[in-house]
Amino acid sequence: MSALAPAVHKPWRFASILVYTLRSCIGPKRWLGSLVYCGAALLFGLLALTIDEPSGEAFARVAADGIFALVVPIASLVIGDAVLGAEVRSGVFHFTWLTPAPLWQIVVGRWLGGCIVALVTLVPACALAAVVAGDPGSAGAAAIGAFMGAVAYIAVFVAIGCIARRAAVWSLAFVFLVERLLGAALTGIAQWSPTWESRAVFVNFADNAPTSLVRDGIPAGTGAMVRLAVIAALGLGIAWWRLAHIRLAGASD
Amino acid sequence: MTTMTTSHDPRDPAFVGDASVEVSDASAWFGQKVALSELSCSFGPGVTGLLGPNGAGKTTLMRAITGLMPLNQGTVRVDGRDPRRDRSVHSCTSLVPEDEAVPSGLTARQLVRYVADLHALADRAAPDRALAEVDMLGVADRRVDGFSKGMRQRTKVAAALVTEPTVLVLDEPLNGADPVQRAHLIALFRRLGAQGRTVIVSSHVLHEVERLADRIIVLIHGRLAAAGDQRAIRDAMNDRPRHVLVRGTDGRRLAAALIGLDSVAGVRLNGDDVEISTSRAAELALALPAVASDLHVRLREVRPLDDSLESLFRELVR
Numbered sequence: 329m330s331a332l333a334p335a336v337h338k339p340w341r342f343a344s345i346l347v348y349t350l351r352s353c354i355g356p357k358r359w360l361g362s363l364v365y366c367g368a369a370l371l372f373g374l375l376a377l378t379i380d381e382p383s384g385e386a387f388a389r390v391a392a393d394g395i396f397a398l399v400v401p402i403a404s405l406v407i408g409d410a411v412l413g414a415e416v417r418s419g420v421f422h423f424t425w426l427t428p429a430p431l432w433q434i435v436v437g438r439w440l441g442g443c444i445v446a447l448v449t450l451v452p453a454c455a456l457a458a459v460v461a462g463d464p465g466s467a468g469a470a471a472i473g474a475f476m477g478a479v480a481y482i483a484v485f486v487a488i489g490c491i492a493r494r495a496a497v498w499s500l501a502f503v504f505l506v507e508r509l510l511g512a513a514l515t516g517i518a519q520w521s522p523t524w525e526s527r528a529v530f531v532n533f534a535d536n537a538p539t540s541l542v543r544d545g546i547p548a549g550t551g552a553m554v555r556l557a558v559i560a561a562l563g564l565g566i567a568w569w570r571l572a573h574i575r576l577a578g579a580s581d
Numbered sequence: 582m583t584t585m586t587t588s589h590d591p592r593d594p595a596f597v598g599d600a601s602v603e604v605s606d607a608s609a610w611f612g613q614k615v616a617l618s619e620l621s622c623s624f625g626p627g628v629t630g631l632l633g634p635n636g637a638g639k640t641t642l643m644r645a646i647t648g649l650m651p652l653n654q655g656t657v658r659v660d661g662r663d664p665r666r667d668r669s670v671h672s673c674t675s676l677v678p679e680d681e682a683v684p685s686g687l688t689a690r691q692l693v694r695y696v697a698d699l700h701a702l703a704d705r706a707a708p709d710r711a712l713a714e715v716d717m718l719g720v721a722d723r724r725v726d727g728f729s730k731g732m733r734q735r736t737k738v739a740a741a742l743v744t745e746p747t748v749l750v751l752d753e754p755l756n757g758a759d760p761v762q763r764a765h766l767i768a769l770f771r772r773l774g775a776q777g778r779t780v781i782v783s784s785h786v787l788h789e790v791e792r793l794a795d796r797i798i799v800l801i802h803g804r805l806a807a808a809g810d811q812r813a814i815r816d817a818m819n820d821r822p823r824h825v826l827v828r829g830t831d832g833r834r835l836a837a838a839l840i841g842l843d844s845v846a847g848v849r850l851n852g853d854d855v856e857i858s859t860s861r862a863a864e865l866a867l868a869l870p871a872v873a874s875d876l877h878v879r880l881r882e883v884r885p886l887d888d889s890l891e892s893l894f895r896e897l898v899r
Binding site: 338339340341344345348351352355356415418419420422423424425426427428429430431573575576577 | 644647648649650651668669671672674675676678680682683684685686687691692695696697698699700701702703740
C-alpha cells in the first residue's frame, strides 16, 4: 500500500497582492472616506432635480460636469494613491518589492484592487445618482462611464504615485491643469483625457443625454472605452517601468 | 549558494574568501551629501557587524545590498547577481529595515503570510514557525500597527526569516527590544550565522555587536575605516596609542620605572593604579614583567582599557 503525499499548492501571488491591497492599502478609514465621494455623487444627482429640463437631460448635464469631471477623478485619486503611492511614501512597500514577485503582477494587482474598490463604492453611487435624479434609465450608463473612467484614472494615479513623492499635488495638477485647462484649449489633450472619454462612454449609453456633451473628435461608446483601456495600459506600463527603477527610501528619509 | 571569486588580496580583511555579497567601488550620494564613497568589501557566511556613527552610510549600504537603492557608481553583487536588475535575488535575501513603519490593518500572521505568499512558499506552516522563532506566536493575531516598537521589530524579523534567506540584512534589529528579547534575538542571529547564512547587522549598541558579530566592518563618512575581528582592527591601528591599566603593590615606583621605557608614551598615576599609553604594546608586554621583577613589585592586574568596541569606535571616529 502506498501512502499518498498531501498535495502541495503554491500560493497564487496575484491573489495575495489583491487581498493585501483590499485589506491594508484600503484600510477601514479609507473605506469610511469613500462615503464622502459617494455622497458627493448623490448630491449631484439631487442637484439635477433643480434644473428646469427633462430629467434625462438634466442628469446628463450634471453628470458630465459634476460626476465625470469632479467626483470620478477625485475618488480615483484617493483610491489610486492609496493602493501604491501612499505605501511607497510610508516606507512599507519594501515588504512587497523585496520579493521575487514580478513587478507587473504587483502593479496590476494593486490597480485591480483599486478597481474593485471603485466598483463597490463609486460605481453604485454614480448609478444611484441617476435614480435620485429621476432618470433611472441612465443608471447603467452612469455606472459604465464611472467604472471605465475610474479604471483609467486609477492607473494614471498609480503611475503618478510611483513617480512623485507629492503625488496628490501632481495628480490634481494632472486633472485640473493638464486635462481641464490645457484640454479645454488643445483638442489633442482632450482626446486622451479620461474625463472626456468617460463622458463620451456615458453619453453613448444614456437614453436621453444630449450628444453635444461629447467633444468633437472623441469617439463614441466602444471607441472611447478602447481609448480608456489604452490610457490604463499606458499608466500601468509607466508604473511598472518606474518600479523597476525606483529608489526606495525609508519613511524618515 | 554561489561562492564568488575575487581578485582582491586574500589577506585584505575587508574581503572574505567565500563571499556571497560583494561590494565594489560603491559610491552613492544624495545631492551634496555623500553616503558611500568608493567602498569595497565583501560579506560571507557568519555574522558581520556594520558599525559607524550616524550618517556613516550603513543604511545606504544595506539598502544597496538588497537592491532598494541604486548606486551612483560601483556594483553590488549577491550570489553573483545584481539585486537591482535580477529580482530572483530576492528569493534568497531579506531585509529588516530600521524604520518603524509597518503595513496598517494586518495582523502579524497576515503580514508574515503575505511575504511568504509573494515568495510562493508552499509550506503553510512556515509563517507560524517564523513567528515562533521571535517569540511572537502568542500575539500573531493582533494587528501589527498596534504593536510596540520592539514587537514591530520582531514581527519584521519574522517576515524576513519566513523564507529562510541565505543573506539576511538587519538594520538596527534590536531597537526597542527589551533585554530578554535582545538576548533571544542575538542568540537567534548567531545561530543563523552558524548555519552558514550571511547575516549583516548594523547597530549603535556596540557591546551587543561585540556579542553578536564574528567580523566587524567600520564605516565612517561612507568610507571603509576598518574591517576584521575586533583584535584585527586593533592591530591594524597599531600606530595609535593604546591604554593599559597596571595594578601593582607599588604604583609610584612602577610608574617611575616605566616612564623610561621606549615603548611607553605616557604614564598616569591614580593611587597604586598606573595607566600607561603605548603605541608599541607588544614591546611593553615583554618589558613590563621584567621591570616589575627588578623593582620587586607584585603585579595584581594588567588589562587593556580600550579593547571594547566603544573605545575602538571613538578612536576611529577621532
